[in-house]
Amino acid sequence: MHIEDQIVHYTSDELIRVSIAQTRRITETARQRHHLSPVACAALGRAMTGALLLAGDYKNHEGVSLKFAGDGPLGAVHVDAFDSNKVRGYIDNPTVDLPLKANGKLDVGAAVGQHGQLTVTRFTPEQMTYTSQADLVSGEIAEDLAYYLYTSEQIPSTISLGVLVDRDYTIAASGGFLVQALPGAKEEDLARVEANITQIGPITTYLKNHPDGEGLIDIILSGMHFKELFRKPAWWQCTCSRQRIENVLLSLRAQDKEELLQDPQVEMTCHYCGEKYVISHDELVTLFENAHKE
């Protein structure tokens, strides 16, 4: 029995902030919608979890988009988190798979690629706040995000992300955590947290034994005084709609509209979520006529 996906934020008297995300359902939804291979599941699940952690790190209603553009066979990994608890994402080549690493782990680094760029865009519903870039470090996602946070936002962070794919290819566990030092945190407390984190071991192994991430916070902030700030349910959500698809059609050039009207119907698939929209010839005629009248 799994609990719902969620994101929980904690803060300690020692000025350390911890966010923990559980994303099994989100990653499973992505797997089904995009027919992801196991290594693609791991890459996208980690990236979506990372986006939720980064978005939740800021004020409510801020969102974050991540694009991992590496030189590996998956192509780019694209994710968007909204309101710090809704997320969507896709991969250019979702069915590419690779042999496991010698240690039996999915080879996310080779699939994403070790050379390339991570682009991070912070935004609010009204506007884009800023975009910035960092080189990929390993293509393993968590390391790339930590390097980005350190070099571009000057925030020392520890980030750990894991996805466990079951034998039947469903998602057994998905989640991760982000630890950040608030201004004024003492070196000795940071060293203590670092030591605590090493007790967790590989996150995927931890999640295998604790699929809902139970107990993580007690290990990370062991020996410290901490409290829960808030928790939010998290889920997969896309911003596409029939209205948006219609707006795209209306914005086409007259020549392209004419061409579409030759077809019995128009099919458009949202690349973020795989949702297919079908607009019949008659609906298309009505759509263009109504727009013309206005």
Ligand SMILES: [Zn+2]
């Ligand atoms: Zn969509």
